[in-house]
Amino acid sequence: MKKIISFLALAIFAISAFAQVYKTSTGTVDFISKTPAEDIAAKSSKVKAAIDSKSGAVQFAISVNSFQFKKSLMQKHFQENYMETKKYPKSTFKGKITESTAVQWEKDGTYTVNVKGKLTMHGVSKAITIPGKVIVKEGKPILKATFKIKPQDYKIKIPASTSSKIAKDIAINVNCTCN
Amino acid sequence: MERKTLFKGIGLVIIIGVFVGIYMYMKPASTASTGKADFKIQPVELLSAFEADMAESNEKYIGKVIRFNGTVSRIEGDSALLITLSKPEEDFEAQCGFDKSEYEKSKNVAVGDQVTIQGSCDGVDLPEEDDILADGKYISFSRCSIFDAK
Numbered sequence A: 001m002k003k004i005i006s007f008l009a010l011a012i013f014a015i016s017a018f019a020q021v022y023k024t025s026t027g028t029v030d031f032i033s034k035t036p037a038e039d040i041a042a043k044s045s046k047v048k049a050a051i052d053s054k055s056g057a058v059q060f061a062i063s064v065n066s067f068q069f070k071k072s073l074m075q076k077h078f079q080e081n082y083m084e085t086k087k088y089p090k091s092t093f094k095g096k097i098t099e100s101t102a103v104q105w106e107k108d109g110t111y112t113v114n115v116k117g118k119l120t121m122h123g124v125s126k127a128i129t130i131p132g133k134v135i136v137k138e139g140k141p142i143l144k145a146t147f148k149i150k151p152q153d154y155k156i157k158i159p160a161s162t163s164s165k166i167a168k169d170i171a172i173n174v175n176c177t178c179n
Numbered sequence B: 001m002e003r004k005t006l007f008k009g010i011g012l013v014i015i016i017g018v019f020v021g022i023y024m025y026m027k028p029a030s031t032a033s034t035g036k037a038d039f040k041i042q043p044v045e046l047l048s049a050f051e052a053d054m055a056e057s058n059e060k061y062i063g064k065v066i067r068f069n070g071t072v073s074r075i076e077g078d079s080a081l082l083i084t085l086s087k088p089e090e091d092f093e094a095q096c097g098f099d100k101s102e103y104e105k106s107k108n109v110a111v112g113d114q115v116t117i118q119g120s121c122d123g124v125d126l127p128e129e130d131d132i133l134a135d136g137k138y139i140s141f142s143r144c145s146i147f148d149a150k
Helices: A002-018 A072-082 A160-165 B002-026 B043-052 B054-061 B100-106
Strands: A021-034 A039-052 A057-063 A090-097 A109-121 A124-137 A140-149 A170-177 B065-076 B082-087 B092-097 B114-125 B137-149
Touching (some): A039 A072, A090 A124, B043 B137, B065 B092, B092 B114, B100 B137
Antiparallel strands (some): A021 A039, A021 A170, A140 A170, B114 B137
């Protein structure tokens, strides 16, 4: 009986030792819209991300105002006309790794995962599954993902005059090193 | 003669217009809030304003240049810095994001320094249910610039 209790205590300790929430406030998300007319790209280096190694819960939050463009006019149009930043200042993602045992948190390696959840931007929430990677390096997870979204799915209105310059599918890259 | 002068005048206006248009289109986006501040207000006062009326404060402050001061409590990143100001008794932080172009100016700042910072207001983060991201209240700023440090 004593042995069973000791074993259970050890097992609980082992699980709790590896179960933790890894976070960052300095992750990056960049996006690019590619058309024959023009490539438009922007990046935020202030992405908040968190991943719970026990439940597989994953969250991201981006201040839309933090996206940095190369050209001032593009940034102004993005903030004021397309994303309506004053009305919808945050974009968020809340989800969960579908293969909860896919990542060996205590072992360095690259683990391919799918994260199913809800992406909210411009005041619209949509269910989405994002393919990504969890790279465990020296006990810290790096979250990487590349996926595409359609502006129209999030009710982002593109005026007819600029529609030829903005891609139907916007490519998004996520790179967050959590601690 | 008058017609020639008129054509010259119209031509000149068109050329100036084209140059102004090209300049406006090509003008690089600012990576640091170095100009005149729209508001001089402390982060704790801003947080109160957002908590009192989120929609009105979003409209009033987001994207606006705010000047404030505080004590550096945490520094993250090695090129694009995130400097955090906090007052522990108030259970919230002001997170200030610096573009890598500001790295040389801001890299000498250390934890405990008193700094005056100017940045573009991103808004606030308040903890939500089932939230594993936030463990307190945050107000954040982008394109920050250090005005004074000691």
